[in-house]
Amino acid sequence: xxxxxxxxxxxxxxxxxxxxxxxxxxxxxxxxxxxxxxxxxxxxxxxxxxxxxxxxxxxxxxxxxxxxxxxxxxxxxxxxxxxxxxxxxxxxxxxxxxxxxxxxxxxxxxxxxxxxxxxxxxxxxxxxxxxxxxxxxxxxxxxxxxxxxxxxxxxxxxxxxxxxxxxxxxxxxxxxxxxxxxxxxxxxxxxxxxxxxxxxxxxxxxxxxxxxxxxxxxxxxxxxxxxxxxxxxxxxxxxxxxxxxxxxxxxxxxxxxxxxxxxxxxxxxxxxxxxxxxxxxxxxxxxxxxxxxxxxxxxxxx
Amino acid sequence: xxxxxxxxxxxxxxxxxxxxxxxxxxxxxxxxxxxxxxxxxxxxxxxxxxxxxxxxxxxxxxxxxxxxxxxxxxxxxxxxxxxxxxxxxxxxxxxxxxxxxxxxxxxxxxxxxxxxxxxxxxxxxxxxxxxxxxxxxxxxxxxxxxxxxxxxxxxxxxxxxxxxxxxxxxxxxxxxxxxxxxxxxxxxxxxxxxxxxxxxxxxxxxxxxxxxxxxxxxxxxxxxxxxxxxxxxxxxxxxxxxxxxxxxxxxxxxxxxxxxxxxxxxxxxxxxxxxxxxxxxxxxxxxxxxxxxxxxxxxxxx
Numbered sequence: 159x160x161x162x163x164x165x166x167x168x169x170x171x172x173x174x175x176x177x178x179x180x181x182x183x184x185x186x187x188x189x190x191x192x193x194x195x196x197x198x199x200x201x202x203x204x205x206x207x208x209x210x211x212x213x214x215x216x217x218x219x220x221x222x223x224x225x226x227x228x229x230x231x232x233x234x235x236x237x238x239x240x241x242x243x244x245x246x247x248x249x250x251x252x253x254x255x256x257x258x259x260x261x262x263x264x265x266x267x268x269x270x271x272x273x274x275x276x277x278x279x280x281x282x283x284x285x286x287x288x289x290x291x292x293x294x295x296x297x298x299x300x301x302x303x304x305x306x307x308x309x310x311x312x313x314x315x316x317x318x319x320x321x322x323x324x325x326x327x328x329x330x331x332x333x334x335x336x337x338x339x340x341x342x343x344x345x346x347x348x349x350x351x352x353x354x355x356x357x358x359x360x361x362x363x364x365x366x367x368x369x370x371x372x373x374x375x376x377x378x379x380x381x382x383x384x385x386x387x388x389x390x391x392x393x394x395x396x397x398x399x400x401x402x403x404x405x406x407x408x409x410x411x412x413x414x415x416x417x418x419x420x421x422x423x424x425x426x427x428x429x430x431x432x433x434x435x436x437x438x439x440x441x442x443x444x445x446x447x448x449x450x451x452x453x454x455x456x457x458x459x460x
Numbered sequence: 461x462x463x464x465x466x467x468x469x470x471x472x473x474x475x476x477x478x479x480x481x482x483x484x485x486x487x488x489x490x491x492x493x494x495x496x497x498x499x500x501x502x503x504x505x506x507x508x509x510x511x512x513x514x515x516x517x518x519x520x521x522x523x524x525x526x527x528x529x530x531x532x533x534x535x536x537x538x539x540x541x542x543x544x545x546x547x548x549x550x551x552x553x554x555x556x557x558x559x560x561x562x563x564x565x566x567x568x569x570x571x572x573x574x575x576x577x578x579x580x581x582x583x584x585x586x587x588x589x590x591x592x593x594x595x596x597x598x599x600x601x602x603x604x605x606x607x608x609x610x611x612x613x614x615x616x617x618x619x620x621x622x623x624x625x626x627x628x629x630x631x632x633x634x635x636x637x638x639x640x641x642x643x644x645x646x647x648x649x650x651x652x653x654x655x656x657x658x659x660x661x662x663x664x665x666x667x668x669x670x671x672x673x674x675x676x677x678x679x680x681x682x683x684x685x686x687x688x689x690x691x692x693x694x695x696x697x698x699x700x701x702x703x704x705x706x707x708x709x710x711x712x713x714x715x716x717x718x719x720x721x722x723x724x725x726x727x728x729x730x731x732x733x734x735x736x737x738x739x740x741x742x743x744x745x746x747x748x749x750x751x752x753x754x755x756x757x758x759x760x761x762x
Contacts, residue, residue, distance in 0.1 A: 176585070178544065209569035211515070217526040239541075242480065242735050265737045266569065267511035269604055275737035282480070282736055302571055304606060350608050381508040383588070434584055435567045435577035454554070 159291055160231040160258040162324060162349060164367050165385045167193050167234060169203030171417050172211065172219070174431040182222035184429065188375075188420070189223055190458065193232050195378035199223075200261055201320035202248075204302055204329070205372045205413055210433040211243050217251055225263055230256035232248075238263030238267055238297060244281065246286045261370070266303040273311045284319050292302040292322050299329035299353065306330075309342060315349060327370045331351025331362065340364035341445075355381045356404055358438040359397040369379030373404050373441040375416050379459055403456055409447050422448060422457045461535040461593055462560040464626060464651060466669050467687045468493050469536055470676030471505030472649035473719050474513065474521070476733040482517055484524035486731065490677075491525055493762065495534050497572035497680035499721055500672075501525075506549075506604055507674045508630070512735040515546050518555055536672075538640050540565030540599060544581065546638055548588045561670070563593040568605040575613045581683060586621050588673050601631035601655065608632075611644055618650060631655025634693045635662065642666035657683045657707055661699040664690040675706050677718050679762055688695070705758055711749050716741040725760045 170192065173184040176348045189199050201223070202208035202216050211219075220235060222404070229314045237248035253262045254316060262283070264276050281316045284292065296315075299305040307326065325348055328336045339350045341364075349367035352358060358381065374381055377400070384396040407415045414432055418439040421429030432440050439447070472494065475486040491501050503525070504510035504518050513521075522537060537563045538552035547564070551573045564585070567579050586594065600609040600615075609628065617625045627650055630638045635682040638659060641652045643666075651669035654660060660671045660683065676683055678701070686698040691733045716734055723731030732740050741749070 183744070204569075210544060210567065212543050212545040215543075215545060241514050241517075242512060243514040243517060265512065267506075267604065268737060269606070271737045272739065275739050278739065279736035302569065434581035435570060435573045437574065437577050437580065 159293070161200055162293070162367075163234060163259060165198070166196065166378060166382050167198035167200040167351070167370040168378060169205040169370060169372060170199045170204045171375050171413065171420065172208070173429055174433060176428060176431065178431065178433055180211065180219055181229045181428070182219060184426070185219055186222055186226040186228070187229050188230055190226070192375070192378055193228065195459065197374050198234060199228070199232050200236065200370045203261060203370070204299060205416070206236065207377065207413065207433050207436065208236045209239075210436070212244060213239075213247055216248060220251065224255055231258050232261045233257040233296060234261050236261045236263065236297070238265070240265045242282055245448045247281050249283055249287045252276040253287060253289045253292050261295045261297050261327060261386055263297045263299070263303055264307060266305050269304055271305055273308055273314070274408065276305070276307075276311055280315055281318065284322055285443040290321065293324040294322055295324055295349075295351070295455045296326045297329070298326055301329070301331060309338065312343060312348070312366070314427065316343070323348065325349030325351060325367060327351045327353050331356060335345050336361060336366075340366055343459050346413060352408050354404070356401050358384055359388055359393055372416065373407055376407065376419055376458060377403050379455070402454060406450050406454060406456070408449070410443050411436070413443065415447055418444045419447070419451065421458055449460040461595070464479055464595070464669075465500055465536060465561060467500070468498065468670055468676050468680060468684050469500035469502040469653070470680060471502045471507040471672060471674060473526045473677050473715065473722065474508045475731055477737060478730060478733065480735055481519055481734065483730070484521060486532070486728070487521055488524055488528040489529055490619035492528070494677070494680055495530065497761065498684040499676050501530070501534050501537060502536045502538065502672045504670070505563060506601060507677065507718070508538065509715065509735050509738065510538045512738075515549055518550060520579040521552065522557060526557055530672055535559040536561045536597060538558050538563045538565065538599070540567070542567045542569040544584055547585050551585055554588060555594050561597050563599050563629060565599045565601070565739075566607045566609065569609050571606055572691045573607055575610055575616070578607070579616050580611055582617055583620065586624055592623065595626040596624055597626055597651075597653070599629045599631070602736045603633060605630070611640065613643060614650070615638050616644070618648070625650065627651030627653060627669060629653045629655050633748070635659060638663060638668070640667060641684055642668050656706070658703050660686055660702065661690055661695055668756065674714050674718065677758060678709065678721055679705050679758070689761055704756060708752050708756060708758070709748070711752065712741045712745050713738070720746050721749070721753065725762055726759065
């Protein structure tokens with residue numbers, strides 16, 4: 159097995175052609191660039207519009223990366239779906255591909271689900287995948303999934319599947335929760351990743367493993383340098399610059415803003431396409447974003 | 461095309477074997493019984509655990525019904541998924557099968573989605589399905605999907621796709637919303653179904669088309685009789701009896717309670733199986749439910 163992830167991963171945005179089919183060529187190009195910038199590939203996350211893709215589209219895009227020679231050591235594909243059977247299919251596919259880990263949403267259709275129900279779901283997935291090479295990162299994103307990965311659930315899963323439950327992405331946006339995870343679970347080797355680069359320095363100071371962050375799609379080098387230099391005297395100033403860029407991208411809903419900016423920087427407007435129910439960045443707002451990014455000296459190092 | 465739906469539809473519960481694979485034989489048997497009780501088949505709804513099934517499992521179960529000779533005139537399969545491509549695949553399949561309508565959830569992963577985004581989603585599905593035989597019933601279930609079908613969205617869809625947008629299932633649980641829909645849209649032939657038999661009499665008095673209701677799985681004959689006799693002098697008393705049975709089933713989460721009772725009545729305990737993240741009814745609670753159902757004289761007329 160590959161070493162466990164450390165540092166920065168990008169929930170890779172998914173390029174669509176004008177007919178809204180996934181564009182494997184630009185997807186591979188973007189992933190290769192991310193790897194060159196020291197970012198891991200959390201393909202098929204929230205920012206990837208993964209739940210707007212079919213299972214076969216996800217498999218196809220992962221195969222495209224493998225065919226292009228991208229190492230599965232860098233890959234943490236999202237495989238958690240509402241359906242047990244879909245989740246098992248994608249997880250088995252990722253394990254067979256040799257991916258170093260998977261990022262697993264809880265099933266998110268039914269609300270007010272008990273820890274017992276979530277435990278049963280994760281248990282079934284692990285048992286049906288049936289591989290000692292499976293490494294699961296739990297995906298806690300209550301603002302979107304509306305289902306929480308609680309400390310109690312983590313304890314039960316770690317006890318039952320210690321070699322398989324590898325860590326968590328905390329996208330709660332609540333630092334108190336990340337801190338609790340760092341204190342309770344990181345010491346035993348359960349790796350805590352914050353879900354936004356805004357919390358990266360705090361997470362590393364708390365002993366965490368890194369971050370899996372949207373703006374890793376557009377600003378990976380600067381975030382990686384913060385990760386490398388977190389004990390340097392200028393770490394706080396680095397964090398402030400990273401945060402400023404994040405906040406600028408947030409002028410527009412993040413998926414639309416990042417895709418529009420990638421399209422701008424790569425001179426390929428199709429990159430701005432998103433699948434419904436999401437919408438492209440409106441022209442005027444996008445122009446304001448570009449002005450602001452130029453003002454703060456943002457560069458993508460393509 | 462078949463006549464539009466009126467009356468009672470059941471969001472058909474999906475039987476699973478002990479390995480949690482769908483059981484087509486018992487599914488067909490249950491659907492045939494429902495049709496014999498004058499209930500339409502809203503297969504693949506919330507109570508069907510449809511989002512816990514893969515696309516291919518849903519197609520397989522629909523094919524099983526067709527093979528068994530169940531008429532597509534009775535079928536309103538749920539086809540709305542988070543993914544545009546999955547939604548189009550299931551909708552095309554339903555139309556090709558000749559189903560009299562489809563019940564369509566909005567995409568429910570991303571939250572705080574605008575009406576523009578939802579309009580774009582439904583538009584893409586309609587255009588890609590590309591059939592004059594498509595009849596869509598919008599599925600408004602904000603407590604679960606966390607995404608609302610607003611009056612503004614309905615207006616825009618009706619204006620753009622008047623022959624295709626056929627009605628709505630209102631599972632908001634909010635009578636004020638159902639009343640608004642009945643007043644604003646029913647007069648122009650947009651059929652309003654309440655999402656619970658508790659509101660059936662009110663809905664019919666307001667000019668609505670009927671109800672698509674969980675307990676249609678276990679109590680279809682009595683609900684149908686209320687529908688047939690809604691102008692009779694004893695209509696309120698009938699509604700009270702229907703509601704009492706509903707409330708009894710709600711002693712346990714509804715999917716688990718209905719499946720356990722079907723298993724009891726059919727003497728086939730596998731019927732109680734549910735897919736995670738849901739959980740079976742606990743034994744003790746189930747026994748209390750049975751006692752209570754016996755007390756109020758509940759019968760399934762199998």
